[in-house]
Amino acid sequence: MTGFTTNAGAGLWRRIERAGGDYPPLYPAVILSSSVVVTLVSTAQRFPFDQIWWVVAALALAALTLVMDLTLPPTSYACFGIIASSVCFLMIPTPTDAAPLQLVLMTAIAAAMYPLLTGIAVTVVCIAVIVWFGAVGGLDSPALYALGVACGWLIGYMMLIQKRLADNRARVLAERADRAAGDERRRIAREIHDVIAHSLSITMLNVTGARRVLEQDRDVEEALDALADAERQGRQAMTEIRTIVHVLGTAGPAGTTSPSPGADDLVRLVEDYRKAGVDIDFTLAGDVTELSRPVGAALYRIAQESLANVVKHSAGKRASVSVSVSDAVALTVENPAAQGRPRHCDGTGIEGMTQRAALLGGTLHASHRAGTWTVRATLPARSIADGVPV
Structure with missing residues (x-):
């Protein structure tokens, strides 16, 4: 039973995350919870339900919108479902009505999640509903509610701008990381190329020289010297490669690598090639x-x-x-x-x-x-x- 409850909770959280689009999951969780609370408060304000069918219609539309939010990708149609639910509630006037707060929430959602024109359209419809019911439907303080809708749009749009700025920053940081990774790969490729090319060049010259000495002069001592130089170059190359690998963080214990060669080693470099026959x-x-x-x-x-x-x-x-x-x-x-x-x-x-x-x-x-x-x-x-x- 506990496992079923855990899985159900995880599934509900995933649905809430999807309802928020690219926003952090806390955002849709707070908005959906606030919408449910406002719907329940608006329902309680109309007790003892003298006009029950308007309340039932309002609850049905609110529930349908909640199901759409949790099962379908984010869509602007959900906003108009909540607007219709608020209209049903406003058909039953009540003092200090909470129902228009749904319009404030929907305006903020539309401004934060949908294109600019869609957000403006939702805002205009919400203000029109408030003005209409303030004029002929008995809604108290319509100007205050209309101001709340305007503030809701402003807050939602500010969140949209903030999200776009964050997305742009993340994209710039990702591009910088890609460039840095590319530069590092090229640097490592240069190091490995230089080490291997140098080592193999001298090694092959020494091995070739040793073979020719053995074939032509039968001079074992000179051949052994050439092979010793080839062995030394191979060991030096292995040491430098281990140094590069150590820089990458995958080498063995510290202290097993040697510093990279520098200008002081130019004379030794030239002597190595001279010994190899150049x-x-x-x-x-x-x-x-x-x-x-x-x-x-x-x-x-x-x-x-x-x-x-x-x-x-x-x-x-x-x-x-x-x-x-x-x-x-x-x-x-x-x-x-x-x-x-x-x-x-x-x-x-x-x-x-x-x-x-x-x-x-x-x-x-x-x-x-x-x-x-x-x-x-x-x-x-x-x-x-x-x-x-x-």
């Missing part, structure tokens, strides 16, 4: 240790992606890398490209590098000219906001 002419002018962390991380990632592209696309495994630090940071990476046609790529790496530079207020340009592929990046010595994720 001939790199590296020049550094200025002190990279003075760079802010976001700028240093972006500089490292752009150089890393550019060198990975050298391995994947260059006509010869050689490149020149120059870094200049002054009021701004300039990075230039050049490598041979196939003569007569631009280097083919899917654009993912270039787009990622361009986004990194733009986030810090810098620029990046990639070009193919006279058999040389060139990437030039210019970054501010300090980022627009040192907290910008790169």
Whole structure:
């Protein structure tokens, strides 16, 4: 029995929620309860029911309207059902009549839930009913009731405006959240792309070098050195990937990750590619240790992606890398490209590098000219906001 009562109560609450449309369920609950109370008070005021049929008609129309509210989607026809019920009550004049309060409630509902013209139409009909019964039906203080109807419309319309403002704000916040999620996905994609591209490029070069040494020179020691470098790169890539996963909140205990590489690691990056067999002419002018962390991380990632592209696309495994630090940071990476046609790529790496530079207020340009592929990046010595994720 208790379960049946609970289910019935939950079902009634769901119906009340539906009756309120997009408004909080407390709103329709209060309005429907107030309507029931006004109907009962209006009925009690007409006791001992000298004209019983008007009372019966009023109660029937009020009950029908309540059933419509609880069973059908919100509709303006319910308002006119209550207006008809109020007319039946007003056919039996009584001092200090509560029946016109139904008209006040219906006007507020119409203004809050339905289009503007519908709300105005309901308001005009309610005022017309009050004026008519005030003139010929014996209704006391019709001006006061008409003022109540006007106030009801104003309150309902203010609620409608407030709801629209809240909906607009919710939509703006949802759009901001979507943009932030999209930016974060792109940032993570850039990080994973750079880590994997760099690691696989060096690993494959080392493995290829080890195979050739074993096939041609039978130099086991040199092959083991190349394989050790490949293993180190793989472990480093796994560590960086774990760092990214930890940022996402799904990694293991704190302390198992390492900081992201920065400008201080440029020399190590170049040496890794040199060990893997890439001939790199590296020049550094200025002190990279003075760079802010976001700028240093972006500089490292752009150089890393550019060198990975050298391995994947260059006509010869050689490149020149120059870094200049002054009021701004300039990075230039050049490598041979196939003569007569631009280097083919899917654009993912270039787009990622361009986004990194733009986030810090810098620029990046990639070009193919006279058999040389060139990437030039210019970054501010300090980022627009040192907290910008790169």
